Amino acid sequence: MVKLITHNLLCCHARGCNYPDNFPLTFKDVTQLEVREADYNAEFLQKMMPRLEWKALVDTAKELGDTSLPAEMPEGDAVDEEFLRRLHHVLLEVHVEEGAMYCPKCEHKYPILQGIPNMLLAEHEISR
Amino acid sequence: MALAPHNTSQLEALHRDPALHESTYVHAVYDSIADHFSQTRYKPWPIIAAFLASLAPGSIGLDSGCGNGKYLPLDQGGKIMLVGLDRSLGLLAHAQWAGGKERHVVRGDVMNVCWRPGAFDFAISIATIHHLCTLERRRQAVQALLQAVSSSDGRVLIYVWATEQDELSKRIVPVDPEKAGEKVQDVFVPWKKAAVQRANGAGTETETETELHQRYYHLFTKDELGDLVREAAKCLGLHILQGEDSSESNGLRIVQEGWERSNWYIELLLTTAGA
Numbered sequence: 089m090v091k092l093i094t095h096n097l098l099c100c101h102a103r104g105c106n107y108p109d110n111f112p113l114t115f116k117d118v119t120q121l122e123v124r125e126a127d128y129n130a131e132f133l134q135k136m137m138p139r140l141e142w143k144a145l146v147d148t149a150k151e152l153g154d155t156s157l158p159a160e161m162p163e164g165d166a167v168d169e170e171f172l173r174r175l176h177h178v179l180l181e182v183h184v185e186e187g188a189m190y191c192p193k194c195e196h197k198y199p200i201l202q203g204i205p206n207m208l209l210a211e212h213e214i215s216r
Numbered sequence: 217m218a219l220a221p222h223n224t225s226q227l228e229a230l231h232r233d234p235a236l237h238e239s240t241y242v243h244a245v246y247d248s249i250a251d252h253f254s255q256t257r258y259k260p261w262p263i264i265a266a267f268l269a270s271l272a273p274g275s276i277g278l279d280s281g282c283g284n285g286k287y288l289p290l291d292q293g294g295k296i297m298l299v300g301l302d303r304s305l306g307l308l309a310h311a312q313w314a315g316g317k318e319r320h321v322v323r324g325d326v327m328n329v330c331w332r333p334g335a336f337d338f339a340i341s342i343a344t345i346h347h348l349c350t351l352e353r354r355r356q357a358v359q360a361l362l363q364a365v366s367s368s369d370g371r372v373l374i375y376v377w378a379t380e381q382d383e384l385s386k387r388i389v390p391v392d393p394e395k396a397g398e399k400v401q402d403v404f405v406p407w408k409k410a411a412v413q414r415a416n417g418a419g420t421e422t423e424t425e426t427e428l429h430q431r432y433y434h435l436f437t438k439d440e441l442g443d444l445v446r447e448a449a450k451c452l453g454l455h456i457l458q459g460e461d462s463s464e465s466n467g468l469r470i471v472q473e474g475w476e477r478s479n480w481y482i483e484l485l486l487t488t489a490g491a
Binding site for chain 1: 235272273274275276293294295296297299303305308309312317318320321322323324325328329330331332333335336337
């Protein structure tokens with residue numbers, strides 16, 4: 089259950105990788121994608137929007153086959169219920185259950201097994 | 217229950233290969249007691265519940281060392297969100313559905329920063345850093361928390377077990393024979409798992425066997441958590457701000473610190489210069 093809201097926070101942390109070159113991770117080998125309903129909370133969505141890396145979210149959703157989000161993050165009146173429902177769906181209801189995420193820079197592979205992304209690295213791979 | 221101090225050879229092993237020590241006495245233990253551990257439920261400590269309730273709606277937080285996810289359901293009715301990070305897959309399997317709803321969990325190490333810098337509004341680390349067995353590793357875990365939250369207004373809450381245990385904890389911390397009057401800090405805490413039930417003879421009676429697991433803990437003395445935070449801040453070039461100090465440098469304010477129910481805690485606030 090890697091949801092896109094979690095994916096939007098994750099970065100590669102291998103030695104030599106630094107933000108922003110290590111973001112966003114790229115989904116590959118996705119063999120199981122599920123849509124499950126989640127509780128909708130308009131206030132949460134509205135207030136957390138500035139936290140998102142919008143372009144990364146839109147591009148990643150597209151790669152997974154969802155093109156419902158606008159290229160630019162809406163502001164003001166454009167943040168209406170219809171938009172928030174779409175955002176809710178993309179961020180919280182699309183789950184990658186099996187597959188992997190790859191660093192766009194060093195191509196390190198972070199596998200997703202039974203919905204849990206594995207971000208562990210071996211000691212010698214870690215950047216400090 | 218008296219906690220067992222490390223003997224000389226165990227202390228040597230700990231310092232020779234801290235990662236192996238944690239792997240044996242923390243990660244492997246939690247993986248094998250995960251199911252049993254998750255049946256024991258506690259109420260959240262009042263200061264943790266109050267901290268989570270005080271967050272602005274829309275806040276996104278990291279629960280670093282989330283274990284079975286007991287704090288993940290405290291999302292204030294969906295107004296905030298918590299992402300749980302842990303190394304134990306056994307515990308994450310519980311955390312994934314903590315409180316009967318799907319949660320956000322990631323497998324990883326609390327000393328690493330696998331997030332965009334400052335991605336979170338807040339971070340909590342409850343009863344986790346005391347499982348790291350050297351000062352450097354504990355400092356790294358604090359640094360990872362400070363790097364995970366926003367440098368302009370990120371909030372952090374850390375809890376660790378104290379050498380000062382109250383009567384409710386039923387744990388007795390022995391005095392260090394090497395240092396007069398001081399308590400030992402590197403200890404094993406037993407976990408008894410009465411799990412194996414076998415049919416006896418005709419199959420009518422059952423016998424319960426007890427499995428004993430030893431978990432590694434580093435118990436914190438008074439001021440040790442504050443000192444650790446100050447050192448982590450220094451490594452990141454963050455000044456400790458006091459009183460009305462709003463100097464030019466990026467800083468860290470200690471909002472509150474103290475002792476609650478056999479734990480030391482500290483709450484921190486990051487601020488940006490000129491803010």
